[in-house]
Amino acid sequence: MTSVYSINANTQSPERYNRGMILLHWATAALVLTLFLSAEAWDFAERGGAVRADLKLVHYAAGIILTAVFICRIIWRIVSAKSIPAAEKGLMGAVAKCAHYGLYLGLIVQIALGFSWRWSQGRAVDFFNFFSIPPLLPVSSEYRHLLGDLHSAIAWIIIVVSTLHAVAALFHHFVIKDGTLLKMMPAHAKAAQSTSR
Ligand code: HEM
Ligand code: HEM
Numbered sequence: 001m002t003s004v005y006s007i008n009a010n011t012q013s014p015e016r017y018n019r020g021m022i023l024l025h026w027a028t029a030a031l032v033l034t035l036f037l038s039a040e041a042w043d044f045a046e047r048g049g050a051v052r053a054d055l056k057l058v059h060y061a062a063g064i065i066l067t068a069v070f071i072c073r074i075i076w077r078i079v080s081a082k083s084i085p086a087a088e089k090g091l092m093g094a095v096a097k098c099a100h101y102g103l104y105l106g107l108i109v110q111i112a113l114g115f116s117w118r119w120s121q122g123r124a125v126d127f128f129n130f131f132s133i134p135p136l137l138p139v140s141s142e143y144r145h146l147l148g149d150l151h152s153a154i155a156w157i158i159i160v161v162s163t164l165h166a167v168a169a170l171f172h173h174f175v176i177k178d179g180t181l182l183k184m185m186p187a188h189a190k191a192a193q194s195t196s197r
Pocket of ligand 2: 025028029030032033084085087103104165166167170180183184
């Protein structure tokens with residue numbers, strides 16, 4: 001049976017990310033998709049209607065959860081740095097690294113812009129009816145349009161970069177067949193694949 005922390009004989013580093021990183025990675029991906037789709041969907045809903053308001057509530061709640069997941073992810077990444085699989089070498093490895101750091105940076109900026117945009121309107125960020133995060137910093141309403149434009153532009157950048165990142169992972173898996181995707185899958189996914197060969 002393959003151990004969760006099995007070591008790659010060539011690189012002497014773990015074959016896959018640890019369980020916490022895997023869980024936080026897929027939670028981030030699901031939340032980013034929810035945030036993007038909720039925001040795109042409310043454009044089609046009637047202005048001032050219940051559907052539009054509900055989609056915004058979903059967006060704010062998913063934004064708060066993403067913030068918590070993201071903080072945990074960064075802490076977990078730093079604490080478990082030694083159990084991270086070795087990065088790919090060469091030009092493709094450098095491109096992948098840029099995309100990963102770019103995504104981390106994009107998410108931090110997007111989270112900051114999301115809260116600031118709402119706070120610039122003098123409004124709290126609600127987690128449904130459970131709790132609200134009131135303006136923690138004074139953000140002038142003068143910046144309202146700028147913050148909105150930046151939030152909307154960065155949303156598209158994150159979606160484009162993460163789609164290219166996902167396509168690269170699938171290309172590695174199905175065309176190059178180097179097991180890159182399995183680094184981000186739980187241990188049993190690899191065991192299932194090796195028994196089906
Ligand atoms: C990767 C994560 C996120 C993506 C992809 C995303 C995407 C979007 C998009 C596309 C819009 C619509 C922009 C427009 O109408 O021009 C929007 C609006 C908004 N987002 Fe996000 N967002 C994200 C994270 C967040 C976070 C973390 C918060 C803060 C809790 C947040 C708060 C807001 C607010 C306040 C609005 C304006 C809603 C309104 O019109 O009242 N977003 N977001
Ligand atoms: C919004 C969606 C996504 C975001 C923000 C995202 C972000 C990231 C980041 C930041 C890393 C680097 C982890 C680290 O070393 O700290 C990573 C790794 C990885 N991601 Fe994603 N990801 C997303 C979606 C996906 C999807 C849909 C797939 C697969 C179809 C995928 C497959 C992978 C794989 C295989 C790795 C490991 C790559 C390696 O170490 O060589 N990701 N992701």
